Amino acid sequence: MIKSLNNIFAAxxxxxxIVAGFLFVSFEALAVEGCDPxxxxxxxxxxxxxxxYDVAVTEEHIQKPDSVMSMTCFNQQAGINASGAASGGGxxxxxxxxxxxxxxxxxxxxxxxxxxxxTFYTAYVDAMGADSGLVDYTQTALVNNPTCTETQDxxxxxxxxxxxxxxxxxxxxxxxxxxxxxxxxxxxxxDWGTSATTDxxxxxxxxxxxxxxxxxxxxxxxxxxxxNMLVTANVPGAACP
Numbered sequence: 610m611i612k613s614l615n616n617i618f619a620a621x622x623x624x625x626x627i628v629a630g631f632l633f634v635s636f637e638a639l640a641v642e643g644c645d646p647x648x649x650x651x652x653x654x655x656x657x658x659x660x661x662y663d664v665a666v667t668e669e670h671i672q673k674p675d676s677v678m679s680m681t682c683f684n685q686q687a688g689i690n691a692s693g694a695a696s697g698g699g700x701x702x703x704x705x706x707x708x709x710x711x712x713x714x715x716x717x718x719x720x721x722x723x724x725x726x727x728t729f730y731t732a733y734v735d736a737m738g739a740d741s742g743l744v745d746y747t748q749t750a751l752v753n754n755p756t757c758t759e760t761q762d763x764x765x766x767x768x769x770x771x772x773x774x775x776x777x778x779x780x781x782x783x784x785x786x787x788x789x790x791x792x793x794x795x796x797x798x799x800d801w802g803t804s805a806t807t808d809x810x811x812x813x814x815x816x817x818x819x820x821x822x823x824x825x826x827x828x829x830x831x832x833x834x835x836x837n838m839l840v841t842a843n844v845p846g847a848a849c850p
Contacts, residue, residue: 651820654818657810658811662784662804675737679759682745744762775792785818789801
């Protein structure tokens with residue numbers, strides 16, 4: 610009885626080893642080598658420089674709206690309202706409110722409005738009117754002057770400029786070498802420069818490309834036949850008689 614059980618166990622063990630060996634060979638045949646981490650890193654760097662280029666294009670195409678307060682010369686309108694002149698609002702009260710201390714008393718609106726405008730205008734450095742200089746962001750002092758052409762000047766520039774032309778096409782060679790394509794306007798040039806010098810995106814991409822492992826090339830010996838070539842190239846199902 611014991612001998613029979615041993616025979617059964619031995620036969621089952623042999624079958625198990627045969628199946629395990631078959632599965633091992635099958636899995637070995639199906640195994641595929643994974644992507645080298647250096648290749649993945651180069652792909653990530655390429656994506657980074659593409660995004661950097663797209664950001665530069667967007668910055669050049671899409672302009673931040675200008676400040677309505679600057680386009681309507683708010684400092685001049687406030688100066689009119691606070692002026693003690695005959696046409697000014699200050700004349701309704703005790704006199705000119707544009708000075709720091711009207712009538713010798715503290716409480717003038719000049720310092721309050723001027724400081725607020727100077728701080729407020731710093732948020733519009735990338736606006737079309739600010740970049741072109743057509744909208745004056747430097748005049749914050751209260752002035753009794755009703756003349757304001759900022760809105761008209763900016764509208765003329767919009768009509769003449771149309772769609773932004775300063776957006777050049779960057780080739781893959783430009784992205785690898787970090788060479789700025791010709792024809793870029795101010796915002797495009799500024800963003801490209803930041804990506805190149807501050808973020809080092811292009812030099813990193815170039816280094817990661819160079820660090821990739823060389824591509825595998827099968828050794829095709831001149832004396833091999835067509836069948837051997839297929840086997841060497843790992844063509845599925847290829848076998849030599």
